[in-house]
Amino acid sequence: MRIAIVDESATRAAVIREGLAAADDCELFVITERRGLVAQISEIAPDIVLIDLGNPSRDVLEEFFAVSRALAKPIAMFVDESDDEATAASVDAGVSAYVVDGLAAHRIRPLLDLAVRRFHAFARLQSDLAEARGALAERQTVDKAKRILMDSRGLPEPAAYKEMRDAAMKQGRRIADIAEAIVTAHNLLGGGR
Numbered sequence: 001m002r003i004a005i006v007d008e009s010a011t012r013a014a015v016i017r018e019g020l021a022a023a024d025d026c027e028l029f030v031i032t033e034r035r036g037l038v039a040q041i042s043e044i045a046p047d048i049v050l051i052d053l054g055n056p057s058r059d060v061l062e063e064f065f066a067v068s069r070a071l072a073k074p075i076a077m078f079v080d081e082s083d084d085e086a087t088a089a090s091v092d093a094g095v096s097a098y099v100v101d102g103l104a105a106h107r108i109r110p111l112l113d114l115a116v117r118r119f120h121a122f123a124r125l126q127s128d129l130a131e132a133r134g135a136l137a138e139r140q141t142v143d144k145a146k147r148i149l150m151d152s153r154g155l156p157e158p159a160a161y162k163e164m165r166d167a168a169m170k171q172g173r174r175i176a177d178i179a180e181a182i183v184t185a186h187n188l189l190g191g192g193r
Contacts (some may be wrong), residue, residue: 003112004046005030006037006064012052012103019108034063038070048116052078052103061086065093074119076111078103092101096122147177148186 003026007013013030020026029044031037041049049071051064059078062109068075068090077090077098090098096115099107142164164182168175 001025001048002027002044002046003046004041004049005052005141006034006041006049007052008032008034015103015105016050016052019105019113023109035044037063037067041067041073046073048076048112048119050076050078050108050112058139061089065089065095068093068095076115094122104129107161116148134136141183142175142179145182148182148191152186152191 001023003020005013005016007016007029007030011019013032017030019030024131029046031040031044033040051099053060053064059184063180064077068077074096076094076099079086080101080103080147082098082100087098087100096119099111142161145164146157146160149155149163150157153160155163164175164178167173168178171178
């Protein structure tokens with residue numbers, strides 16, 4: 001596992017390194033410079049990013065939350081103090097584990113494992129949501145195409161659907177693709193006004 005440790009303090013980064021020293025399946029990379037952080041992390045291509053911020057200002061937190069949104073990797077963030085607003089912002093930014101006052105060598109590996117599991121669970125939920133939204137959009141397009149066929153050709157609903165299904169089978173396409181073509185043609189011909 002490739003792990004990027006982001007910390008401007010070498011002392012704090014050493015605590016994280018110590019917590020992962022016994023894990024021989026880890027390759028560690030320490031980043032101490034915030035400038036060009038996304039590019040540095042991208043170059044490393046880590047499996048997880050551990051960020052230790054100590055007592056960050058609002059601006060620093062916002063900067064790291066922006067990095068979190070851009071990465072699509074599990075991120076565990078360690079801070080010494082926090083408030084409800086910072087915690088909520090970290091969740092919104094996709095931080096997998098936001099640990100307040102919990103930087104101790106013996107806690108690093110369990111927190112790393114938690115961050116990876118939470119990241120994958122959240123990614124599955126987002127994938128399922130995107131799939132459901134896509135299916136809903138396709139269903140709405142099929143329904144709209146059926147209405148177009150019903151109105152323009154005087155067909156009952158089952159016959160309109162059968163016509164789309166037959167066209168899809170004949171052309172080796174999906175019904176949703178045929179429906180999209182019907183809706184697009186209808187709109188181009190001025191029927192969608």
